[in-house]
Amino acid sequence: MSPSPSSSPFRKRIFVGTFIHTPILSPPTISVLENAVVGVDERGVIGFIEEQVQELYDWDNEDGDSVDGLTKGMRNVVVKNGWEVKDVEEAVVGGYDGSGWWFPGFVDTHTHASQLPNTGLFGTTTLLDWLETYTFPLESRFSSLSHARRVYSRAVTSTICHGTTTCAYYATIHPESTNLLADICMEKGQRAFVGKVCMDCKDTCPDYYREESAEASLESTKAVVQHIRSKDPKGELVQPIVTPRFAPSCTKASLAALGQLAEDESLPIQTHISENKGEIALVKQMFPECGSYAGVYDSFHLLTPRTVLAHAVHLHDAEVKLIQDRGSAVSHCPLSNTSLGSGICPVRKLLDHGVKVGLGTDVSGGGSCSLLTAAREASGVSRLLGNFEELKGASARDMERMKLSVAECLYLATKGGAECMGLEKKVGSFEVGMEWDAQLVRLESVPEDGDKDGEGEQANEGIVQCWGNESWEEKVAKWMYCGDDRNTRKVYVKGRLVHDRS
Amino acid sequence: MSPSPSSSPFRKRIFVGTFIHTPILSPPTISVLENAVVGVDERGVIGFIEEQVQELYDWDNEDGDSVDGLTKGMRNVVVKNGWEVKDVEEAVVGGYDGSGWWFPGFVDTHTHASQLPNTGLFGTTTLLDWLETYTFPLESRFSSLSHARRVYSRAVTSTICHGTTTCAYYATIHPESTNLLADICMEKGQRAFVGKVCMDCKDTCPDYYREESAEASLESTKAVVQHIRSKDPKGELVQPIVTPRFAPSCTKASLAALGQLAEDESLPIQTHISENKGEIALVKQMFPECGSYAGVYDSFHLLTPRTVLAHAVHLHDAEVKLIQDRGSAVSHCPLSNTSLGSGICPVRKLLDHGVKVGLGTDVSGGGSCSLLTAAREASGVSRLLGNFEELKGASARDMERMKLSVAECLYLATKGGAECMGLEKKVGSFEVGMEWDAQLVRLESVPEDGDKDGEGEQANEGIVQCWGNESWEEKVAKWMYCGDDRNTRKVYVKGRLVHDRS
Structure with a gap:
């Protein structure tokens, strides 16, 4: 179900996780940014991209490190890029367990x-x-x-x-x-x-x-x-x-x-x-x-x-x-x-x-x-x-x-x-200065006994199966050859959340 | 999720609704049996098939007509075919509103x-x-x-x-x-x-x-x-x-x-x-x-x-x-x-x-x-x-x-x-004497405002859309060209329910 239009305008946000895109045709390249943070400003424009961020998922440390829902790693990145932590409305984390990634819309x-x-x-x-x-x-x-x-x-x-x-x-x-x-x-x-x-x-x-x-x-x-x-x-x-x-x-x-x-x-x-x-x-x-x-x-x-x-x-x-x-x-x-x-x-x-x-x-x-x-x-x-x-x-x-x-x-x-469409400077890949048109992709991880989980989850998780040893490139291939709308969990256009089935 | 094996053996059952199959290759034929009842016996074998049954869905009559969950129309068919109503464990109704049908597995x-x-x-x-x-x-x-x-x-x-x-x-x-x-x-x-x-x-x-x-x-x-x-x-x-x-x-x-x-x-x-x-x-x-x-x-x-x-x-x-x-x-x-x-x-x-x-x-x-x-x-x-x-x-x-x-x-x-596979006398179409290997197919009916229903239902209903004026043949074509596992709501093999996402 689409969110109402009133969900915009928004404040600054950061998107966290693995980001995959295909910025180059020759040679064809699947570019993978792991442990990365993308900062999106009030206009829906990408302000910064940082990969291999340290302490990105250290939520376990309860002594003040996760103020405002941001981990220490996230806050460091925000400050490093000249933003103030207080201006960041939320951190949207996608698939940090390896089951998902952000991909251009x-x-x-x-x-x-x-x-x-x-x-x-x-x-x-x-x-x-x-x-x-x-x-x-x-x-x-x-x-x-x-x-x-x-x-x-x-x-x-x-x-x-x-x-x-x-x-x-x-x-x-x-x-x-x-x-x-x-x-x-x-x-x-x-x-x-x-x-x-x-x-x-x-x-x-x-x-x-x-x-x-x-x-x-x-x-x-x-x-x-x-x-x-x-x-x-x-x-x-x-x-x-x-x-x-x-x-x-x-x-x-x-x-x-x-x-x-x-x-x-x-x-x-x-x-x-x-x-x-x-x-x-x-x-x-x-x-x-x-x-x-x-x-x-x-x-x-x-x-x-x-x-x-x-x-x-x-x-x-x-x-x-x-x-x-x-x-x-x-x-x-x-x-x-x-x-x-x-x-x-x-x-x-x-x-x-x-x-x-x-x-x-x-x-x-x-x-x-x-x-x-x-x-x-x-x-x-x-x-x-x-x-x-x-x-x-x-x-x-x-x-x-x-x-x-x-x-x-x-x-x-x-x-x-x-x-x-003449939009290559705005959308289609993840670059600073481009707009945040993106989808969060998620694949199922097959449990050790091989059986499906309960009915509710099954309905939403789709048919693409990861067995635990796939490279990112293989996950992307499985998504392309077997995926469907169930694997697209969130969709953003120009920074606005327009679809959410997570 | 699969039912446990203990769900068999079973008693007699009747399956109700529209049944569609392709029993003939030349000329290619989509055969549609509407308002039909298929009786399946204790061995999972089809005992009778009746179509155009009268008063099949008359549940509204509350004065005794729907004893044991069977309508008067269903009971008439059962008796006509030499079965006793008391021996019928259940009537499984599939898509009587035109949104679904039974199809061979x-x-x-x-x-x-x-x-x-x-x-x-x-x-x-x-x-x-x-x-x-x-x-x-x-x-x-x-x-x-x-x-x-x-x-x-x-x-x-x-x-x-x-x-x-x-x-x-x-x-x-x-x-x-x-x-x-x-x-x-x-x-x-x-x-x-x-x-x-x-x-x-x-x-x-x-x-x-x-x-x-x-x-x-x-x-x-x-x-x-x-x-x-x-x-x-x-x-x-x-x-x-x-x-x-x-x-x-x-x-x-x-x-x-x-x-x-x-x-x-x-x-x-x-x-x-x-x-x-x-x-x-x-x-x-x-x-x-x-x-x-x-x-x-x-x-x-x-x-x-x-x-x-x-x-x-x-x-x-x-x-x-x-x-x-x-x-x-x-x-x-x-x-x-x-x-x-x-x-x-x-x-x-x-x-x-x-x-x-x-x-x-x-x-x-x-x-x-x-x-x-x-x-x-x-x-x-x-x-x-x-x-x-x-x-x-x-x-x-x-x-x-x-x-x-x-x-x-x-x-x-x-x-x-x-x-x-040498099984043409057992499965692949609906005939008396053959075994009940079947799936219940359902498609979504697009509401008048065109919007999706709530998230939960959306997840299960799939992407095939009916707009209200499709013939059965067109529904079948839409299913074949656009359908997926979400449209297969129940699956039976040899009379046993082996999958249920209804």
Whole structure:
């Protein structure tokens, strides 16, 4: 259950325990800070990070050492960093027994909040018939604000429960319910990008779910931008994002207007690219003059350093280069690409070309709103990709290179996503001056007799098991391959506690 | 938490609610019995099944209709089927509000109980280096009975919690701890096949984890057979299974002796086949005279109607035909095949050829002991398989045919697995005369305001959400694509309650 918004503002706090993050992609690194203290100030900004702190857990000494709940070690660190102990509201200790650690919150670079009710429903469709059969009818219901409130409340709560501290949402074509989604993100305290979906093309969008004109689409986009900026002028938590659904759903007039708007208002952009071969053929037919799918977006000034392109399964080399040249990013959505039979995004190739890559859950093409699941699937499909490439003549070494390691997948889920969203100086890893977007992860320690504890504890502890001899790297791997929302015990955004199941 | 064994024997009971199963593969069918009652007798055998029962939930009538906890509708059904109401111990009602249903227990046709502590650990290895790096060191520890007790207790509890009512286990080369695994299955009430692993080849097995000779391997296999049969003479719950690890781990003398033993003692057999290209090359080098990998097993009389072959990713057509001719079965382990980069098993091709196919979790090559996860992964990789086949020149229609539907994946997880294990007349679907191996599934209904309920309930309810307008087929799909152990509220084997988190 989310705490009420009244829990902020707060005073200084310190977070204590083991801190793990993936600050570097090359070489892929799981960085572990043990016996560490992170000081977070009143604005939710990290003021200091100290590791290998002495006497950190010496609570047993009762003769005055644990004044204000802080041990001597904690107080020493606070003073050393120029803070006063009396200003520290609390010390939040996570997993000092080796069963848990602090990890950066996840950054979901692509999901559809409106599609939550269809999670797990896609039959045997692929993209274009999936849109017609499942998605457009569902999204059209968001003209109702009460329906929107029900779905969006749950969507934001669900992603937060899974450790997602930043989320790039597609809403629907309805500006009022899109505004509501932004309000709910602010209320529940999730960092978010909220986009009203633009789709005005009569040839590809159904009558019952289409905007009237390019002008109408632009005006309602502007209305959402204004609404969000009226509530969060600097975009400290929630930002508007220009969201043409994908090239085929928009008229050229609309694409041009949205490109201009993004430029005029310095707005980020999100859309889809090269997910499915039928879609690619359609784009080629509709925009023959643009040369390629990426070329369409480039033609309308939608390929910018603040653009996030979802999927990118079937890009040509020239498109990869164009995307890299423009500084745009790719949201890799492995579960969705598997479920809809789209194929496998060649992440290694994108990284080799210097393209920014993050992960997306892409609910409801993807059947899970968990970035941890997305990281797991990214690892899995990268192992199958070698088998594809082998059929195309790749060498054993090239096949091996396709594999994404645990460190790489978690990088994509955190700092990689932050880079896609232009937030890499704020979130995605633990550095002084960055904001405290973090989750407390805990795994179960299997008792000596091997049996489960009582029912209550069992329900909350999840299915990841530690047997006592795992290294930190192995614990992280077990979490990535087996964990779920039960392992995410606390979630903080910008210093605010937004989820607590401890 | 498992109930104590003293909860059996029991009297007659009736189970009430919606019953869903997948009794037919062609055409794939999700069969839904609503307002139904299943009578289970003292032996755990289904005595009758009645659907569309009138006045089934009429508890409100307080004037004598609900004597002994049974409504008038229930009592009518009991009497109609020749039972006396006084003989019925209880009515177990599952999900009459539409949020749940009874489903057959899962049949896991391939897993390694001993490898549980390595769940989620495999780095970027493939089969042969994975065995050396992760698996053999782990399995060698099972010379310790206390270690074995800790791991096997948890392994059996874990699979039961995930709804697995029948499990085909590989233990290790140690007969005493293998016997212990069988004892734990009997104690916790899980239907199981328990195999001591045979590996005596000096060229491929490490010194620290190898049996002394073919004779020693045979003798310890016999000792395990005798132990299990001494406790369960008719194999009503637990059966021994002959388990040569895979062809390369065994000498020809050992393979020959195990084939003979299986024939003499009418024993089932489990082993691995064609998982990885390096492994296949090794088999070809070690057994050049056998013509193929399947040919090796056939040469030693190990390809029988009671043989289960795990993986079968890279079989040649002639091998598929040989396996079908011999009536042997394939255990499809999609998560393991993805994790170790083995490839994708062509399930549709096997089914087209009439080969029996079930699902295996293959812990710890696979990172989950859940057959629900295996079903989900089977669906996923079948969608990617079309992309592979396309590269080999398959038509769009052929690609489309590769996809496994929800009904097919759940068939593989239940009745398909039962067929693999020779249990199709006992378990895997709901029929009169079959045994009551079942799980009660429940999904959450999202409240009107969209918010989560209190913390306690949240912890237990899982992440699958119903919004109120889903058909039964859609609920089943949501469960398969999004569900986990939290949705399995009760588990019964042979009429005995072995897990309860309701």
